[in-house]
Amino acid sequence: MTDSNHTSNAHAESGRAYVFAWLALLVLTLVSFGAHYLELGAFATAVSLIIAAVKAGVVALVFMHLKTESVSVRTVAALNLAWVALICVGIALDVAAH
Amino acid sequence: MTTAALPFDLTEDSHADYLRAQSGVRSWLNTRDHKRIALMFLGAVNLSLLLGGVFALLVRLELLTPERTLMSASTYNRMFTLHGIVMVFMFMIPSIPTVFGNFLLPLMLGAKDVAFPRLNLASFYVYVFGSVLTLWSMIAGGADMGWTFYAPYSTTSPAAVAPVGLGVFVLGLSSIMTGLNFIVTVHTMRAKNLRWHKMPLFVWSIYATSIIQVLATPVLGMSLLLVAVDRLFQLGIFDPTLGGDPVLFQHLFWFYSHPAVYIMILPAMGVISEVVCTFSHRPPASYRAIAYSSLGIAFVGFLTWGHHMFVAGISVLDSGLFGILSMFVAIFSAIKVLTWTATLRRGSISFETPMLYFFWFLFLFVFGGMTGVAVATSSLDVHWHDTYFVVAHFHFIMVGGTLTAYLGALHYWFPKLFGRCYSERWGMVSSITVFTGFFFTFMPQFLLGNAGMPRRYYSYPEQYQWLNVLSTAGASILTAGLVSTVVYLAVALARGPRASQNPWSSRSYEWLSASPPPQHNFLEQPDFERSPYDYHLPEPSAPGAAPHASEPAHSPGE
Amino acid sequence: MAHEPAEHFENLAQQERASHLGMWLFLTSEVLLFGALFALYTGYRLEYPQDFSQAVHHNNIAIGTINTAILVTSSFSAAWAVHSARAGSRRGILGSLGITLLLGLVFLVLKGIEYKQHFDAGVFPGAFYRSEELPTHGANLFFTLYFFITGLHALHVIGGLTALTILGVFAARRHYSPENHTPLELGVLYWHLVDVIWIFVWPLMYLQK
Numbered sequence: 001m002t003d004s005n006h007t008s009n010a011h012a013e014s015g016r017a018y019v020f021a022w023l024a025l026l027v028l029t030l031v032s033f034g035a036h037y038l039e040l041g042a043f044a045t046a047v048s049l050i051i052a053a054v055k056a057g058v059v060a061l062v063f064m065h066l067k068t069e070s071v072s073v074r075t076v077a078a079l080n081l082a083w084v085a086l087i088c089v090g091i092a093l094d095v096a097a098h
Numbered sequence: 099m100t101t102a103a104l105p106f107d108l109t110e111d112s113h114a115d116y117l118r119a120q121s122g123v124r125s126w127l128n129t130r131d132h133k134r135i136a137l138m139f140l141g142a143v144n145l146s147l148l149l150g151g152v153f154a155l156l157v158r159l160e161l162l163t164p165e166r167t168l169m170s171a172s173t174y175n176r177m178f179t180l181h182g183i184v185m186v187f188m189f190m191i192p193s194i195p196t197v198f199g200n201f202l203l204p205l206m207l208g209a210k211d212v213a214f215p216r217l218n219l220a221s222f223y224v225y226v227f228g229s230v231l232t233l234w235s236m237i238a239g240g241a242d243m244g245w246t247f248y249a250p251y252s253t254t255s256p257a258a259v260a261p262v263g264l265g266v267f268v269l270g271l272s273s274i275m276t277g278l279n280f281i282v283t284v285h286t287m288r289a290k291n292l293r294w295h296k297m298p299l300f301v302w303s304i305y306a307t308s309i310i311q312v313l314a315t316p317v318l319g320m321s322l323l324l325v326a327v328d329r330l331f332q333l334g335i336f337d338p339t340l341g342g343d344p345v346l347f348q349h350l351f352w353f354y355s356h357p358a359v360y361i362m363i364l365p366a367m368g369v370i371s372e373v374v375c376t377f378s379h380r381p382p383a384s385y386r387a388i389a390y391s392s393l394g395i396a397f398v399g400f401l402t403w404g405h406h407m408f409v410a411g412i413s414v415l416d417s418g419l420f421g422i423l424s425m426f427v428a429i430f431s432a433i434k435v436l437t438w439t440a441t442l443r444r445g446s447i448s449f450e451t452p453m454l455y456f457f458w459f460l461f462l463f464v465f466g467g468m469t470g471v472a473v474a475t476s477s478l479d480v481h482w483h484d485t486y487f488v489v490a491h492f493h494f495i496m497v498g499g500t501l502t503a504y505l506g507a508l509h510y511w512f513p514k515l516f517g518r519c520y521s522e523r524w525g526m527v528s529s530i531t532v533f534t535g536f537f538f539t540f541m542p543q544f545l546l547g548n549a550g551m552p553r554r555y556y557s558y559p560e561q562y563q564w565l566n567v568l569s570t571a572g573a574s575i576l577t578a579g580l581v582s583t584v585v586y587l588a589v590a591l592a593r594g595p596r597a598s599q600n601p602w603s604s605r606s607y608e609w610l611s612a613s614p615p616p617q618h619n620f621l622e623q624p625d626f627e628r629s630p631y632d633y634h635l636p637e638p639s640a641p642g643a644a645p646h647a648s649e650p651a652h653s654p655g656e
Numbered sequence: 657m658a659h660e661p662a663e664h665f666e667n668l669a670q671q672e673r674a675s676h677l678g679m680w681l682f683l684t685s686e687v688l689l690f691g692a693l694f695a696l697y698t699g700y701r702l703e704y705p706q707d708f709s710q711a712v713h714h715n716n717i718a719i720g721t722i723n724t725a726i727l728v729t730s731s732f733s734a735a736w737a738v739h740s741a742r743a744g745s746r747r748g749i750l751g752s753l754g755i756t757l758l759l760g761l762v763f764l765v766l767k768g769i770e771y772k773q774h775f776d777a778g779v780f781p782g783a784f785y786r787s788e789e790l791p792t793h794g795a796n797l798f799f800t801l802y803f804f805i806t807g808l809h810a811l812h813v814i815g816g817l818t819a820l821t822i823l824g825v826f827a828a829r830r831h832y833s834p835e836n837h838t839p840l841e842l843g844v845l846y847w848h849l850v851d852v853i854w855i856f857v858w859p860l861m862y863l864q865k
Contacts, residue, residue, distance in 0.1 A: 015739055022732035029724050036717070036863045048859035055728070056852045063735040064848045069680075070673065072285050076680045083313050084691035086400065088698040090416070091349050094404070095702040097413035211664035213674040278681045286674040287664075316685045320692035324804070333782035335696070335800050340783065341793025346699045350692050 021062035028055050053081075115517065119617040130215035131617065136201035137515070138222055143197060146188035146229065153181035155577060158539075158570040164560050171556040175242035176257070178554060182245030183262060187269045188229050190500050191358060194365035195311075196225070196276055198507050199304045201515060203280060205608040206298045208289025208626050210618050213282040221275035228272060232265030244554060246355070247321075249336035249347040253328045263326040270315045270322075273361075277311030280304055292626040295389075298606050299375075299382065302389040303368025306396040310357045310364075314400070318354030321347060345410050352403035360399040362496050363463075364392055366503030367434055370459050373510055374438050376604040377453040378445025381631035387437045394430040402427060408476045409483045417476045424474035431467050435460065450602075451525030455506030458533045459499060466494025469544070484554075487547025490540045498536060505532065505583065512587065513597030517614040520590035524582065531579030538572025603637060606630040672838055679842045683849045686812075690853055693805050697860060700797050707794020712864045714779070714790060715802075719770050720862035723763050724854065730759035731851040734820070734844045737827075741837040746827060749840070753824040756847065760817045767810055774799070802861055809853055816850045819843045 032051040060066045116133045156177050160167045235241050238258040284305045334340035336347045404420030469491040473479050542565040551562050600609040610624040665671040701708045733755040740748025778786030781803040785796045823843045
């Protein structure tokens, strides 16, 4: 799997990426928590879900190595989000349009 | 022809065909060989077909007369429920993928096995366990909610709904395992020179099916789990008296169960694509049209679930969207049908049993599909919804499509599976009987439904009787056709003449292996540079024929 | 340690591609299992916006937020276990997995405390619902979904912890090398999924007003 030549460099780099990702996740959690106390009204849900999506993206890309995975795996990952959104939207279009 | 040897040692044993390579019951029950697992599935799904068929016959017998014929109304409800559940979840969904997908995928891809052989075996046992759990409900009092599990009836019915729900949940697990395995197999197990656009069309359709299995089945699993837990612990999540919304159950159920129709029909389309090329001795009129329309159907199939709910009180917006999106399925289906018929043109067609099934499929699928477009029109659906028109429609599509293709596949690949030939004459006669029986079972049901007879009813006004009698008579003919098929195939299995490696002169890759194939599929890796449909070139010589060279080889019909 | 691919694979790279894709497809089916519940949540929330808003308010936002921080941190330590495996550090693997297990257990304990608070307030799922503070159908449905989603999630946490424990035992027995530690990677992928699902549960169950 690994090439002995470039691994040590890439290894240190990925170590830093993990730390940054972790810090980013904690900051985003705090931001979302803070936004809860702002009066965002109708946008509150959208804001918190967008932040959640960004966090999930960070976990997937860095921790789950999606950045370096094959195209097929990345397609599968994208299908996840799309299909959950599809079923939620299909139901929402029914319930909300009554 | 490349002659590169396989990268593992060939012992004497692996020269033997997969049926004889090992012996003993344990060598079957504990096998990792996709071909043996396929045969175990063949036995299991045929048993399910038999069971579901018996339930169907009982339903048809009860409907011979307007009032009670041989069972009570509540027994009747249990019969049609079991018929639906057994046929959908235990026969049609697993049938072609687990039997022919399992057997053929590695052969068509030049692989030694599927990506995860142990998972493959596990999926068989999970299937058996799920089936037992489902059927156990019969002893536990039977289930009477129909195959759709509609809440709130399913959560309040006194019948044994929970074991069926959990049984189908487990069957779903098996389905996901199969789908997952096949997707990974197609992506990672192709032979070195086998590019995506050289894969036989059957592989494309199984691949598209597998995507649906992985993406949709969990949603069904969750909705059935909710129903089962609801019954066990009184969750009341779909119970209107607790504020629950039964229509949300329908959303979840059809999010799976509409795409499930394509889990049943896409593999059938794959079989048909192979059969039409082989028996017309022509490449498909457009390879890409057939391959891509499989993916198109898989995708659009996810956007149409609401068309089952036009009269359930969904919003006008949803009705309109789902109605229009449903029509798109017809576009992709038409692309396929037109490509198949165009393939016939200028082909040198040979009329043998599998090809007969192709023509039955074509008729039933086109007729069923067009009535599908009709019921997808929301205003017309109000008239037909929950009548026998819908019953006839989905039997034309799902049974007419899947069952004829399943039988076609069984006949087409029978020499490959078992190395034996069946009686072509009996094949033709039975095939015609099956179609005749099928036609007279369901054609009257279109008329019944249009005249207003609701589905699932136990009794009916006398004016509907003659059509019901006709339908039951048709079912009896269908049964006769299926029974005779079982008999002559069993005879062929025991003492049919030996099949040659490629009795139909097909160009597809699976025929490059011996009949039946050796344990590791190919003794010599075939040349996957050439197309599986190169009928304009002379027939390639057979690299795997050696083991049977000493035995006299027959073609069917000799 | 020499690693050989299973007989039906050509080489290790092919086997690894297959197992990664297989794992991601398995995770997909898990996501859609939860997806069905999120879809129900969507439907009921649109049907009972007021009741849902009040019910969310009832949840303990402090515990919810702390648990979110705990799970993202455990994801980091789990990722670090793979990082250590790539560097060939057995102690790194074991230390990271140990921290992950600890954080997972703390998460479960906090979740249990929360459940206890709900039960004390008469908040039970379905027909057992007894809350006098929030006597509406909508709140009842919210908590039924809450228990179903968080309960299923907790089962996944337990499953993930079991898997990571087994992988830890294998790591201690020197089963993993920088070249080959696919089982560890796959187990950790599963743990990340547990984290990702919670990342969406948190705003839906704790943050909306």
